[in-house]
Every structure is written in C-alpha cells, then in structure tokens.
Amino acid sequence: MSTLLEVSGVSVSFDGFKAINNLSFQIGQAELRAIIGPNGAGKTTFMDIITGKTRPNEGRVLWGEKSQSLLKMSEAAIARAGVGRKFQRPTVFEDQTVHDNLLMAIKNDRSPFSVLFFKPKFRDLGRVEELAAEIGLSDQLHRKSGELSHGQKQWLEIGMLLAQEPRLLLVDEPAAGMTLSEREHTTDILVEAAKTRAVVVVEHDMEFVRRLNCKVTVLHEGSVLAEGSLDHVTQNKDVIDVYLGR
Amino acid sequence: MKNSFILRNPSVLIFLGVLALFTLGVTFMSEATGAGLISTSFVKTLGKTLCLCLIAIAMDLVWGYCGILSLGHFAFFGLGGYMIGMWLMYERTRQIVTLSMANAEIPPTDQEVVDAIGSQIFGVVGSSDFPPIWSFADSLPIQLALVLIVPGMLALIFGWLAFRSRVTGVYLSILTQAMTLALSLYLFQNDSGLRGNNGLSGLQNLPGTDAIPQSLISIWFFWASALALGLGFLLASWVVSGKFGSVIRGIRDDEQRVRFLGYSVEGYKLFIFVMTAMIAGIAGALYYPQAGIINPAEVAPIASIYLAVWVAIGGRGRLYGAVIGAAFVSLVSTWFTGGQAPDVPLGFYVVKWVDWWQVLLGLSFVLVTLFAPKGIGGLFDLFEGIRSPRRHGAALGPDQGSLQEKEAQE
C-alpha cells in the first residue's frame, strides 16, 4: 500500500514547551487509523501541523504520490490538495442554513470569480440532499445551523467534510456529545469512508476506537509511544502507565 | 435566471420600487422639472444623500457581510471625488481661459492656454505648473476611469499588504484609519498637486452648460445618483445572495473554518475590499459635483468613522439597513447642523444643536449598539415577528467581526 502522508521527525515548541517532539507518522491511501493519548499529548497540534495551521520548527510533512511538502502551502491550498479536517469543537457556520453550509463545502472551484458566478447545478443539489440524508439532517436543511443540537452540529461538520471529497480526513473527537446510536452511525460512516481514502480519528472513548477496528497510534508528550492493534497497544506497559492506568 | 434572483430576494424589488417612487416624487416637486415645491439646494442635499447611501452599501458589504471593520472607506470616496473634480475644474477653467484669450490680438498657442489654465488653478498655492498627476485631467473618459482605478489600486495595495499578514479586527481598523490620515495629510500639503487645503472648487459648474440653470443640473445629478444607488443595491444584493455571500459571511464569523474548506480567505477579502473601494469612488464622484467643493477635510479619518456609525444605526448585515441608516442620520444631521433645529432653552443653558448634535449622535450610537444592535433595520424584524436566536450571549462565530447574538435572525 503506497503512502499518502508521511510525517517525519517533526517538532513544535510553544515558548520553549515541546508540544510535539520528533514525531513520525505514516498513513496509506485507504487506511483507517485511530490516535489516542492523554489530554495535552499533542493530538490536536499534530492535526494543526498537517493542515498548515501550525508550522513545525523542524521535520518534514510529505503528501501524495509526488511527495510534495505541505509545509510551504497555505491552509486553503492544503485543503484543496485533499486534506479535510473536523475540529474538536463543532465548527459550522451558525448564521447559515444546513443547506448553505453543505453547499459551501461541496467540491467545486474555490476561486472568488467562479464562486461569484456559481449556480448550483442539479448534481450539486442532489449531492446536498444525499449528504443530508447520510447525516440524518434531511428535514433540517433550511434551518440555521446555529439552532442545531451539539450532536447535530457534529454531524453537519462530518457531512461538510465528506462533501469536500478529501483524500485524507482528519477527525478530532467526532463522537463527543453523541448518543450511543449516533456513535455507531459515526463509526459506520468513518469505516465506509476509509475504504476509499485515508481517515485519521482522534478519540478518547475506547469503545468507539474498538468499533473502528483499526490500527492505533498512541501519542504521549508529543511523540509516538506505541503503534499497532488496539489489543497490542493496550497491553503495552508504557501505555498502561501513562494513559490507561490513570 | 434574473427572475429567480428577484423572487428569492423580494427586498430588492421593494427597495427599487421605493427608490423609483422617491425619485419621481422629487422630480415632480423640484424647481426645474416640477412644481417647485423643493428648492434646488434641497434637491442637491437629497442627491448627495443618495451618494452617501451608496457608500453605506459598500461599507455594509465590507463590514456587515465580510466582517472587516474598515475605517477608511471615505478615503476612497474622496479620491473618487478628486478624480472627477480634476476634470471638471480643468475643463471649466480651459473654457474660461480660451474665452478671455479669444479677444487677444495674437491667437494664443496651445502652450499658452495650458499655462494660463495652470496659473488659474494653481495660483492659490503659488504655482502655475501642472503636477504630473494632472496629466490626464483634460480627458473625461480617462478621469472617469480613474474614479475606479485610483481607489481600486489603493485598496488593492493596502489590502494585499494587510490581509496577507493576517491583520484582522481592531488592528486592521486602526491601519485603515492610519491610511486615511496619511492620505488627508498628504492632500493638505500645497505641493501635493491637488491645491492643498483649498481643494477643488466650482465643481457644480458643468463645463459647457452655462446656459443651463443649476436647478436642472441638480436634477440630472439627482437622477444619476438614484440610478447609481439602484444599480449598487442590485449588484450588492446579487453578490451576497449566492455562494459568494455564504463564503464572505463565513469569513466574517469564522475565517479559519473557511480556510480549512479550501477557500483563500485573503483573496476573498481583497476582492470585497477592492470592489467596495470602487463603489465608494463612484459614490464620491457623484457626490462632489453636487457639493461643489472637495477639500482634504472631507477625507479626514472621522468621516470614515461616521460611515461605520451610519451603518450600525441602520443595522449592519442587511443592505437596506445601511441605506436607511445613512439616509436617516445624514439628513437629520443636515437638519441639526444647518441651524434649522430650534434651540432648547434650559433656563441656565441653551442647547444649541449645531454644537450638541455630535453629542446626540454619539449617544444614539452607544444606545443602539447596546440595546438595539439590529438598528433601524431591526424594526422590520419586529414587524415581521422575526426574533434573535437565544444563544445565551454567544456570538455566531469566534471572530471579532462576527455577527452578534442580537444582530442575528432566528
């Protein structure tokens, strides 16, 4: 399986505090990966680096078949290259309808001029309906997204992520604030998505991670502590000490 | 296609209808084309007010929709005025000079004519040579193009530098104020080439229309201003109605999120900034011929702050709100400062509105911001029963310019 993203030897410090310390990570074209780790382990910062929000002090982040470096690209360019991201706190455009949120996310030319003259085609509208059905918001399309419940906003953000058709999905704690059945549905969507693209899921909930049934990377103090199947890492002595044992 | 746009935005139709009625009304009451119920100077005041409404639309686009609190748009307005003023002044002076030289025994050479125009125009600043920025002043088409190009270029350069370095919020507002201040200080200098603090004057006299009374010219400009406002409103509504509007409102509320969707936030901000600067330039080019004079004081930083106040009082984030705010505040302001408002004797002190109007305006601004953030436009929501969402005080996004709870519609 060829690599889609390769992060090697990356370090970041904030005012001398090393949030990420010589971290290396790889993921293939169609792979599901869970990242776990205690609070402050650097999971969110790791996603910040890939998406261009935080620039690392050292290291390399290489993308795609051509091993293009993401470090010199802007956030928007990285997103257009195919990296989609869901934030820890649900962030949708609260003053706009579910429909408009999805339409904005759907993969299309992003330059100001073509957006100005953009007319939603039949295909785009169909896609909005389809996504809304997938995330259970079909009857909420014309509500402002600010009125949705916390769980529904999480859904909407997942929907927007799928709409972008990214090659790599970075999902930060998707299940927070969801009911059990919603969590199960989320797992299904992520597992399904990972059949055609790479998906990285950060999650604290072990049951959720177990259901994903994938390779797990454990982060601690900004570097990889262990990697392997869930059973493998949960038996790791260090992992028990720093994370599970507490 | 057009129909569906109008259908989706009924407020556009209502606005254009009201504007058309207003224009007809004024036309039939004016001295030149109607019953003479309103004076020519009042027609000019109304025409100027329409131009202020147009720049308010620009301000609403940039601030109300895109979240950029620009406190510099009057600089673009002033530049538009200067650009058209240069042609008006040059051409009119040329006609006067040619006329007076026609009686001379030896016909003047072209250079003599130009020199005479120069000493007429620049005599007040002790010079007679045309500075390079007047190179195209003899050409109406070029000066008209410059009405768009000069504000557009300034906005492009300034915006490119500011947005690229990710300057946002209060810092950006301060930068725009600095830009305005720098421009007005530059214009104040006698060697700026634009006659220093004298500014450009006599702009109400359209060259070649000596036989036409001001009452008629004022109606022409009034019509032109109404047309520009109508087109500006149409353009702005179209820009904010579709996906582009979605993106810029997204930028207003949460620009980081827009970036991660793959939109180049800087590009969009620059687009809106330049576009609104050009609209402001057009508004200024229509305003100053009606005012008759433009000088650097018009570009003073405070003017741009007033603009934000108008839009806030009218209600930002809805185009008709901005128009209502600008029309209402500027007309009331004309009334108060024009000495028409009766003084209020308090026994121990007489409130003279000429002095106290600013205080009243400042106070209303504070009150509106605190208690009725939807502004005058919010009255329509009250009427239609549209409430604000209940969000326990949370704004609609994390950014500084984002829509506040009380500004939003449920």
Ligand SMILES: Nc1ncnc2c1ncn2[C@@H]1O[C@H](COP(=O)(O)OP(=O)(O)OP(=O)(O)O)[C@@H](O)[C@H]1O
């Ligand atoms: N911009 C920043 N400035 C300073 N310190 C930061 C910044 N961003 C993150 N940190 C610090 O870096 C460390 C890693 O933070 P990060 O948010 O990546 O952790 P996390 O693994 O996502 O934790 P959680 O499970 O709580 O979400 C934390 O100690 C945090 O305080």
Ligand SMILES: [Mg+2]
């Ligand atoms: Mg985190």
